[in-house]
Amino acid sequence: MARLVLKFGGTSVADVARIKHAAAKVAREVAAGHQVVVVVSAMAGVTNALVDYCRSTAEQADPAECDAVVASGEQVTSGLMAIALQALGLKARSFQGWQIPLVSDDSHGKARIDRIDAERVTAALAQGVVPVVAGFQGVTPDQRITTLGRGGSDTSAVALAAAVQADRCDIYTDVDGVYTTDPRLTDRAQKLPRVTFEEMLELASQGAKVLMTRSVELAMRYHVPVQVLSSFEEAIGSDLPGTLLADEETNMENRPVTGIAYSRDEAQITLRRVPDKPGIAAALFGPLARANINVDMIVQNISADGTTDLTFTVAKGDLARALHTLESAKADIGFTTLSSDSDVAKVSVIGVGMRSHAGVAATMFKTLSERGINIRVISTSEIKISVLIDAATTELAVRALHTAYGLDAAA
């Protein structure tokens, strides 16, 4: 017998028929002898509709009141799921965030979980009841309703799994797992049966939008095995049909690279002839940070004549604001020209095996060079190498790297 947390996202509970379908999966896990906690999102589209209500009531709607409005979406699904489970002969009851309680800070709209008192949930489990938790919701110590921000229901599920010491947290969604690369770019992409949390973090932040970074971080911190799987397929979580995110194991397949990620949401900024003196990085990146603009890849050339060239990337949506911020700070920074290019893409190879395999970077540069792909910027972490290239060569680069690292599915 295992203790499982099963989380069903919006498309998995999109209507009453889908809720019943999800309930049947829960029932199969219970029939297999497992203790199950269910976490549900709002029915697909409901959260957006509720947010629209708030925005059309006032342009600057109070985040605390928006939370009360928006949290109602998960409340509905939790009740309906409990009803659907009861119709299958199970004992079940819904729990709202405040009923658990799942205590958060008061950063309405993007609250952080402070603690979960899991006692009522585990007491329900002990009585053979399936607790159905409304995801996305928290409650402040002052009894106000909060929501946990984007991907909040995944965060709820992982945090609950940690709190009830679950053996696994299954995230049912509309994709069937994590792939070696985006299957839309190459039909040779393969589903990964297993990735480490660190790899998933790099994959997620590099553009594989399966799970939000925050829930992966939480799972890593509390060592909660998380499976990503599809609710649209027949298999249930205990069949392990999806991708398991888990701690690194010594007996893991000995591959240098696990997956290739890419992002076209990048823009490159170059400042020429910046005075090469102490404090210049602060003068440059300080104003950007204060404008809440994240800077990603940074390259500084060796200084030649007392000045240097600086290149870095920002999110495409931040480019205009970044350029404006830099122009305003031109006197402090002292560059001669400022140029930008948003027709770029970042391609990353990711794998914990990199730590023990030499030559991963060399393979990447050689592969891209053979295809005539020019590398603009390089950045690396312990388990990732990223390059900035022309956007038009993204697909070519991903396919070539996928083959070079032996990730292609058998034809």
Added chain:
Amino acid sequence: MARLVLKFGGTSVADVARIKHAAAKVAREVAAGHQVVVVVSAMAGVTNALVDYCRSTAEQADPAECDAVVASGEQVTSGLMAIALQALGLKARSFQGWQIPLVSDDSHGKARIDRIDAERVTAALAQGVVPVVAGFQGVTPDQRITTLGRGGSDTSAVALAAAVQADRCDIYTDVDGVYTTDPRLTDRAQKLPRVTFEEMLELASQGAKVLMTRSVELAMRYHVPVQVLSSFEEAIGSDLPGTLLADEETNMENRPVTGIAYSRDEAQITLRRVPDKPGIAAALFGPLARANINVDMIVQNISADGTTDLTFTVAKGDLARALHTLESAKADIGFTTLSSDSDVAKVSVIGVGMRSHAGVAATMFKTLSERGINIRVISTSEIKISVLIDAATTELAVRALHTAYGLDAAA
């Protein structure tokens, strides 16, 4: 400065535009120096949609889970109303039933209020905040969400008004008050500026569907003045444009009859040649009560030959079940024939003045007789006289009585 509870029903908060419109009325009361608590229903149609979700998930849906689902409707409106009030420059915050708390028993779907801890609401008032309470909702001592049944938001409003010792509870709805009779039957009907609670109870139970009996009873018990008024008109509650329900006052207008009510939801049952012996009423009405069928007007003729004829009325929707129940108990009751007629109507004249005015009944019988209207059954209470007549003569009877008791509006 008065302390007011303003309740807005479903059509008064049907969409964002209507919510803003209602918020403007609240703002005018606050600007006039009053302390205001707002109580809101779900947006029109939402509750029915949520109930349908529950029913389509399971035929016998758990009432506790249905309550969690259905209560979300008022949660949305309370948040949106708070946002709309803030947009008008007021301080406002929403309160769910559990946040007040409004503690109820666990009769899910039709819970009774046990107590209201008004401390948080009055603390908000003291800070100049407009508390916006989600109507219809309660919470059990065990922290489960409940709903208060049909007309529950009115009940919430009146109970809150009692708990915060409000000077008045204004029920904003889609009618502008209580009339001397149904304005659809005669254009001579007049809006009553004031009725007593007892009159309103008779009017409500006799078919004037403005306020549910339960909230009127509550207002009467706690002496909460309640005004029924339209949210679709310009006037606000403090202008007293509607009908005020209040305790009887000695200086009230000295009229014998306040209003004429009617109901076509009646069916007449007659049993002939029932043995006139002790215990026969129990044999007859016991099985009906056990079948949960309410019996209304009852007439028993004087016994002639050791048998008697019995006539009574039931709700039209209960007629088939009532007849079946009586046929099944025929051996115990011992009647010879059982007949029924659902083509009947009950017309009632109502007024606390009846207590001190003689001849009210005589006027009624004379008026109907002059119009050739046959009276089948008569029943009376201290402030009401009801007659059962042919359904086809309802309008004629109501108009004639309206004129006879001097209720007609000036032409």
